[in-house]
Amino acid sequence: MTAEGAAGRRVARILLDTSLPQLDHLFDYAIPGELADEIRAGQRVRVPFRSQNRKSFGTVIEFTEQSDFGGELAQIAEIVSPLPTLTPEVWRLARAVADRAAGSAGDILRLAIPTRQVRVEKQHLAGTAPDPGEHDTPFEAEEADTELAGLLTGGARLAIDASHGPVRLGTGEWVGGWSLQLARAALAVHAEGRSAIVVLPDYRDLDQLRDALASLGHAGVVRLDARQSKGERYAAFLRALDPEPRIIIGNRSAVYAPAHALGAILIWDDGDPVLAEPLAPYVHARDAALVRAGQSGAGLLFAAHSRSAEVQRLVEIGYVQAQRHPPRRTRVVHADASMTPDAFAGRVPEFAARIIRQESRRGPVLVQVATPGYAPVAVCASCGDAARCRACAGPIGFRSAGVAACRWCGEPARPWQCGTCDGTVLTERGMGSQRTVEQFERQFSDARVLLSDGEHPRERVDARPALVVATRGAEPIAAGGYRAVVLLDAERLLGIESLRAAEDCLRWWENAAALAAPDGQCVMASGGGPTVQAFVTGRTEEWRSAELHDRHALRYPPAVRVASVTGGAAEVERALASIRDLGAQDPAVPGIDVLGPVPARGPSGYEQVPGIVRLIVRFDYGLGAEIARRLRGVLVADAAGSSARTRGRPPGRARPEALRLRFDDRGVFDG
Template identity: 70%
Template sequence: MARVLLDSALPQLDHLFDYAIPAELADDVRVGQRVRVPFRSQERKSFGYIIAFADRSDFGGELSAIADLVTRVPLLSPEVWRLARTVADRAGGSAGDILRLAIPTRQVRVEKQHLAARAEARALEAEAEAEADAPETPGTEAGPERFPEEAAIAGQLVSGARLALTASHGPERLHTGEWVGGWAARLARLAIAVHALGRSAILIAPDYRDLDQLRDALAALGHPDIVRVDSRQSNAERYAGFLRALDAEPRIVLGNRSAVYAPAHRLGAIIMWDDGDPVLAEPRSPYVHARDAALVRAALSAEAAPGESAGLFFAGHARSAEVQRLVDIGYVGAQQHPPRRARIIHADAAMTPDAFAGRVPEFAARTIREGLRSGPVLVQVATPGYAPVAVCTECGDLARCRACSGPVGFRTVGRASCRWCGEYATEWRCGTCEGTRLEERGMGSARTVEQFERQFEGARVILSDGEHPRERVDARPALVVATRGAEPLAAGGYRAVVLLDAERLLGLETLRAGEDCLRWWENAAALSAPDGVCLMASGGGPVVRSFVTGREEEWLRGELRDRHALRYPPAVRVASVSGGPDEVARALRQLSELPGVDHLGPTPVPPGGPAKTPAGLVRAIVRFDYAQGDEVASRLRGALVADAAGSSSRTRGRAPGRARPEALRLRFDDRGVFDG
């Protein structure tokens, strides 16, 4: 008989079901294959994966038989199954939800082409082995003499080391003539060094621009044959790459957050860039951050094969609070030598308090003009659009959207819209004074460009934000205005980088405002030319001071001490429990006897918002130590399954697939749980 995990979103079905193996399939079934099986009746079929075989079943009745094989290729490797099960359990979720991230949609034509190509390659290898004394070992293209520093680190990683690197600032020119961030060239060398040891490497970065730089660096270093996992790929491209990753030979896998679940033969290292970027947090249930999945995968590899443990390498221009905590407790080792940083100065050191010239301080304006004489200059601003805030002209109250109560701003001149749902504020009326006119407040990226075109007459002004993305700019003089995270790479680096809106960014209503600012500023400063300058145009306080002086680790340690005293993450773990008042109360009762576990709330969840939350829901935030994580997750998961299993009588008449608004929902380790 076969034990099968059903491909179902229902939490009460997240366990293995026993199925008989029909005689006609007995010679073909393998662990990891996708199958179709009857469920609840012979007429109704469900998809699933074969997880294991067994001689007998605990089920007392007659077993239904597997209906058919979807594919003969074992798509789910034992390693990825263990990872999916462990990660899901840690987050109180379903393994099937993880597998939907790990295994792309099957493409029949692509699969046939792959199998044919593999059969042909095996035939050619057999001929080559017959003619040669010894076949080549995979991954011998880069010995330690080529990248000695990275080879030394690779040797530690393939033995299970866990390391953190703060990357130096500055771009690097490849021998192909292309420019990439120095970090990308270094991580590419490290991945190739791991591959040279006959091990696979998984390279993870937040978005496609980072991935493109890593791809270019790998290709320039003589390793163009990578497996890419990217949401911008077509289904056929992603499935073809997935099948190649399944092959029993070392690969370099390059991708975004879901690449952490990619199959990898003899995995040697997981290398993650900029783990503090929120894009690496999975927005779909069970909402697992790629960093947490990587930590679990490395730990599982050490248990499964101690001699072939996979190492972890966290790199970034600024360290996340989570990685800093791991460094502080000795779980991750930190580099011994400080990184090279751009020359960073604060405008306050060279100006009087009233020395402003329009959007920027006069000293910053001079810095921009000087930089434009010889190359591009980057100006980082806080928000996209024309004006981030709209207020009532009559009473000055903030304008709110009629549809979702979200904040209204101006994306373009004279056209106000909701910043949450995007609805245009036509026929808007103030809820306080019944006024009908809106006024612009604040400076977005488009408005900054408009002002700079007047202030720096004759300069080429380029906008880069979410609606107008630019990956690269050339070395010609240009004034580049970019929102945080959208800064393009400049050939040779920027002559000057000017950081605006520090007060606005530090004032964001989020627990992570300080560490996010350090990451945004460091990533922008890192785009400077080796002899360029980075100017903090305004702002003060400990976060700004730590950035200017390069003492960010000291500030981060102090921040972690404060969070430990106040029981905020990552000093502790958290889980948000939301749903109807009765459902949440029942779930919290499951935790009442656990020592060292407390909760905030429940409190009402405001209706509306970006998710259009219905009225009447509540939310509690559960806080617990890391050692209690398994027990808390197990008990809350039990409450979730009980709520889902008992909902059938309460949902009769509801459209199929529609969840009850009051249904229990869990989210562990939500980085925005304390945001305003």
């Protein structure tokens, strides 16, 4: 694909807007004479499909002199928009990442290109759309990280561990120090006449980076945010499409943004599961960034307080270069180290309680807890078995004192009867964020107790004395930083049935500790073992290397790639045969093994789905392209056969036995 017009050529090759995998290829259409001078690659068009009366939307990818199709070509019906919204670079990226994940390029383009808004587009074409950057002020050289920018615009691939601690901007706002570091790097790339894309997990991270950029005089940032209205998002996309360098910030789909003269892609906290795309073909923003940097020659920067296992692997194989200077880190102590032999620890040991009491009189104190809500688990008071919902078999918890309900479907748990002993009384087990607040209001009666979780989010708290109870990932920024950060429930978090439980814990704890004031401290209230020890001592580099070594030995991601195949037994067997065939052609092919097939579990994770099975393929990175191609071939054949069998029937839900593929699922080995 090139940014071109038809230039006398008579055939346009078009990608249709469809989720059907058997249609994931280019279709040839004749260009009618009245459109020959207007049509451009990247434009949206309407074309007849299967009949002249049935129209489909599509995107012009390229032009050719003649078609290989033996019959008469249908003609393009109309050009939907004169604006080419798909650039050649984004098309190459979409095709490559879709192929890598055995998916459809159209699914990637739906993430990359927002829904068209006619009024917004007309304003943009007329030049009347507001430009937030028209009043940008020049920044001083020392405000930009020119050394880092020079490496990035030269195509370097880097990983940095960000220093702990908040910083105060010239505007008076407090942000994480990491956001100012990324802002300076992006500004320096932009100063060299190149675009920079910065990908961040959620809107709070975006707000901090936006504030940091604005404080350095760059208000004209292009923000692509899932919380924007359709009009706002499309307007931002059109600004990114302009042929001039931009700083583009956004959530996971921003990695696909059009960017003129792309110089660098920066990703903050790639270990956050929010950066894993939940829609097919489920491509992680990190993987898309790696592909895009490789195609374009742009630099790539991974920054975090705790490096992901995937980035650690890239560092150890030499593909990414890690920084050599250790970051500034909050002092961490373990409550056990200050306990007397006869002291009672409990959930909040005496040492941690003393720190909370002392420091919450001087300023804000953060207490991180494992789970939101009141009590995460309800159990039978007679036998102690965990209570399950009678409607969906989901876990029951307490929303508030005495009020129990299913945590999945919300069904009230009254009346309730135990399936084991027929008991009818529920009791609480564990403490969520709301119950912790109640406890602290009694235990620390002089303190102002605040809550921040998914239902009660706070972005910031002021510098006044307070006790802030927050779930992991919902911790607000405190003006000046927290006097102390206390981490509860380490055992519960480490006990999560997930391959990545320890890695996630280290990330949650480091991110919380990074919110402390420069003279503050972090207290690990309980817990032990290698992960806790690595966090307390700060020897996280050794821990990450050891963790990756263990995953190599056991063939777990990211030491290998994985693909899960789910569907009816016959469909999955055909997929398995295609994988077996790979080994049969060359018995010496290393690095591939198959787990299963086994009965697939339903949404609850407990009940089996009749007739549906799943297998997991583990394979070395070098085999990825071939395995994706073979599994995709089986998927396309299955979808085409299904379409032929159901043609003419009323539309309905997808067949439960239909084949489903998912590559590189971070939760594939979770309990």
